[in-house]
Amino acid sequence: MKLFDVYPLNNITIVKAKGSYVWDDQGVQYLDLYGGHAVISIGHTHPHYVQRITDQLSKVGFYSNSIHIPLQDELAEKLGRVSGKENYALFLCNSGAEANENAMKLASFFNGRKKIVAFSKSFHGRTSLAVAATDNPNLVAPVNQTDKIIFLPFNDKEALKACFAEQGKEISSVIIEGIQGVGGINVADASFLQLIRQLCDEHGAVYIADSVQCGYGRTGQFFSHDFAGVDADIYTMAKGMGNGFPVAGIIIHPRIPAKHFMLGTTFGGNHLACAAALAVLEVIESEKLMQNAQTQGQYLMEELKKFPQLKNLRGRGLMIGFDAPDEQKEFRKNLLWNQHIFTGEAKPNTIRLLPSLALKQKDIDDFLESVKEELGVAENA
Numbered sequence: 001m002k003l004f005d006v007y008p009l010n011n012i013t014i015v016k017a018k019g020s021y022v023w024d025d026q027g028v029q030y031l032d033l034y035g036g037h038a039v040i041s042i043g044h045t046h047p048h049y050v051q052r053i054t055d056q057l058s059k060v061g062f063y064s065n066s067i068h069i070p071l072q073d074e075l076a077e078k079l080g081r082v083s084g085k086e087n088y089a090l091f092l093c094n095s096g097a098e099a100n101e102n103a104m105k106l107a108s109f110f111n112g113r114k115k116i117v118a119f120s121k122s123f124h125g126r127t128s129l130a131v132a133a134t135d136n137p138n139l140v141a142p143v144n145q146t147d148k149i150i151f152l153p154f155n156d157k158e159a160l161k162a163c164f165a166e167q168g169k170e171i172s173s174v175i176i177e178g179i180q181g182v183g184g185i186n187v188a189d190a191s192f193l194q195l196i197r198q199l200c201d202e203h204g205a206v207y208i209a210d211s212v213q214c215g216y217g218r219t220g221q222f223f224s225h226d227f228a229g230v231d232a233d234i235y236t237m238a239k240g241m242g243n244g245f246p247v248a249g250i251i252i253h254p255r256i257p258a259k260h261f262m263l264g265t266t267f268g269g270n271h272l273a274c275a276a277a278l279a280v281l282e283v284i285e286s287e288k289l290m291q292n293a294q295t296q297g298q299y300l301m302e303e304l305k306k307f308p309q310l311k312n313l314r315g316r317g318l319m320i321g322f323d324a325p326d327e328q329k330e331f332r333k334n335l336l337w338n339q340h341i342f343t344g345e346a347k348p349n350t351i352r353l354l355p356s357l358a359l360k361q362k363d364i365d366d367f368l369e370s371v372k373e374e375l376g377v378a379e380n381a
């Protein structure tokens with residue numbers, strides 16, 4: 001059997017990883033500013049993380065959600081504290097798409113409605129509702145097509161108001177990324193998120209904050225939506241939550257009540273996943289990684305501003321995007337193959353930086369030197 005060929009691959013085999021670095025099977029070291037797609041939050045193979053998962057594995061790795069799993073309560077308590085959403089309730093699942101799927105489903109159970117507002121350039125995952133709410137027709141199979149999703153332009157307050165004025169009674173939820181990731185690092189305006197909160201309150205709709213990529217401390221706040229100073233009804237999270245261990249979740253405002261069997265999963269919240277997620281939060285707290293994301297993000301942003309060749313610099317904390325020069329279509333590839341630096345991308349020519357929240361200033365300085373070289377502006381060039 002061979003693999004189903006759905007990913008265009010870089011011909012690199014990673015065999016070792018530590019902190020913000022990975023090494024290939026030829027011994028080449030790479031700076032990882034991609035974090036395996038915003039997943040590596042506390043750094044690769046963090047010793048506390050390795051230890052906690054290893055210890056748990058030797059006790060019990062998995063048992064089903066039919067029994068009491070105290071690690072889940074511990075995780076809920078800690079997540080509430082670190083995120084500042086102590087009165088919310090946690091439902092655990094396995095991936096970002098599943099988190100969004102559950103959030104939209106829960107909203108519909110709650111208010112009995114069927115329509116969902118999503119935005120241009122959104123990405124919410126590849127399962128049925130999540131992909132239907134994703135603004136990329138290439139990902140939507142005929143079976144996923146539905147007239148239940150209303151797409152509106154991102155950050156367009158007038159369009160949002162008009163939509164609620166017309167269809168407010170039918171709208172179950174509004175789903176929005178605080179900073180669009182796959183769409184190219186587009187920051188939602190605080191006033192736009194505030195308007196979503198207001199309209200959802202006025203019309204009985206549910207505000208879903210997709211924080212799968214922009215959450216978990218990446219922006220310096222636990223959720224990037226926090227910058228707007230309003231609370232969402234449901235936050236979805238995944239990627240950074242397990243630092244690579246597949247674990248995801250949604251947290252739910254107390255106004256939305258739970259009923260037995262309305263949501264469920266076999267693997268979600270298993271012992272190993274909880275151990276991984278707890279280790280991540282413990283390190284985020286003990287190493288003050290949200291603060292680090294803010295400080296290093298600010299430094300990186302300020303330094304990148306010094307390159308006039310890099311256009312539309314945008315983002316928050318350690319979620320940063322910029323457009324590479326038009327004449328350098330291979331900028332990202334050159335960073336990888338010439339400079340041994342992993343970065344993310346968005347079409348056509350956006351570079352996305354999604355490193356570990358433990359990134360150090362020295363790593364940033366190394367990156368900036370490499371940018372200089374690739375732009376042909378190195379001091380000795």
Ligand code: PLP
Pocket residue numbers: 095096097098100123124125126177181182210211212213214238239
């Ligand atoms: N939501 C956002 C904002 C994402 O960036 C992603 C993945 O990139 C998802 C949802 C889907 O997550 P997953 O791939 O874990 O299903």
